[in-house]
Amino acid sequence: MKEFKAWLFDGDGVLYLLNQRIKGGKELINHLRSERKLIYLISNNSTKTLDQYVSKLQTMDIHIPKENIITSAYVTAEYLAKNYDFKFVFAVGEGGLTDALVSNNFLITDEIDKIEAVIVGMDRAFTYRKAEIASRAILRGAKFFATNPDKSFPTPEGLSPGAGAMIATINATTEQKPEIIFGKPNKYLFEKALSLSGLQKEEVVMVGDRIDTDILGATNNGIHSILVRTGVSSDKPIDILKSEMNTYGVNPDVFSSCEEIYQFILNRE
Numbered sequence: 001m002k003e004f005k006a007w008l009f010d011g012d013g014v015l016y017l018l019n020q021r022i023k024g025g026k027e028l029i030n031h032l033r034s035e036r037k038l039i040y041l042i043s044n045n046s047t048k049t050l051d052q053y054v055s056k057l058q059t060m061d062i063h064i065p066k067e068n069i070i071t072s073a074y075v076t077a078e079y080l081a082k083n084y085d086f087k088f089v090f091a092v093g094e095g096g097l098t099d100a101l102v103s104n105n106f107l108i109t110d111e112i113d114k115i116e117a118v119i120v121g122m123d124r125a126f127t128y129r130k131a132e133i134a135s136r137a138i139l140r141g142a143k144f145f146a147t148n149p150d151k152s153f154p155t156p157e158g159l160s161p162g163a164g165a166m167i168a169t170i171n172a173t174t175e176q177k178p179e180i181i182f183g184k185p186n187k188y189l190f191e192k193a194l195s196l197s198g199l200q201k202e203e204v205v206m207v208g209d210r211i212d213t214d215i216l217g218a219t220n221n222g223i224h225s226i227l228v229r230t231g232v233s234s235d236k237p238i239d240i241l242k243s244e245m246n247t248y249g250v251n252p253d254v255f256s257s258c259e260e261i262y263q264f265i266l267n268r269e
């Protein structure tokens with residue numbers, strides 16, 4: 001693992017569950033930093049602002065600068081600002097998504113006939129009314145985008161609905177799919193990480209808990225990957241994980257947690 005110059009870490013289910021830290025993340029990241037590796041958080045979770053991520057990580061004694069935090073919300077807003085010319089948008093999402101949109105000069109409105117695009121992420125204040133506004137706007141011709149496809153979200157108490165559950169609701173009413181889903185496994189967050197680091201894909205490794213997003217995305221983008229059996233993969237027996245890997249055609253290294261990666265690196269040195 002010496003050859004990797006940058007490590008991309010998924011957050012939920014790898015470094016923490018909600019605000020509860022997962023053992024080994026801090027130690028692994030501090031060790032890699034001491035070896036002058038570049039560290040990025042690369043998260044599909046669109047709920048938090050970049051400053052909120054910095055402080056959340058700091059409470060766990062994990063120090064990742066704001067410039068190294070890549071979330072689906074900011075990658076989505078930046079891409080839309082660069083590639084489309086609409087202004088009025090409706091957001092199904094939390095503070096991370098609305099902050100990203102506003103800081104990219106979009107105007108957020110719930111007036112259905114003004115809405116030019118609907119952007120959907122995980123929203124723990126999701127309501128029937130939000131689904132209605134989003135669906136009617138899309139049926140009137142607004143564009144439909146999503147930050148990330150995750151169907152579920154791991155918490156210390158178990159799985160909760162993720163952005164995919166919100167997308168599915170709007171899809172049921174409109175019979176339309178998002179024009180682009182920005183998060184992993186798609187290329188956008190990986191491209192952002194590569195461009196920020198200035199490295200080649202062979203010099204980068206991704207650590208994640210989801211085969212269908214972190215591992216598949218890394219593989220599709222030519223990036224080596226490590227599956228940790230925490231988060232969504234924590235309850236799955238190894239033979240189930242192996243068969244999922246076969247289904248997706250991926251072959252990550254498998255570790256029980258960041259703690260085990262840390263021990264492995266120490267033992268090799």
Ligand SMILES: [Mg+2]
Binds near residue numbers: 012013208231232
């Ligand atoms: Mg995860």
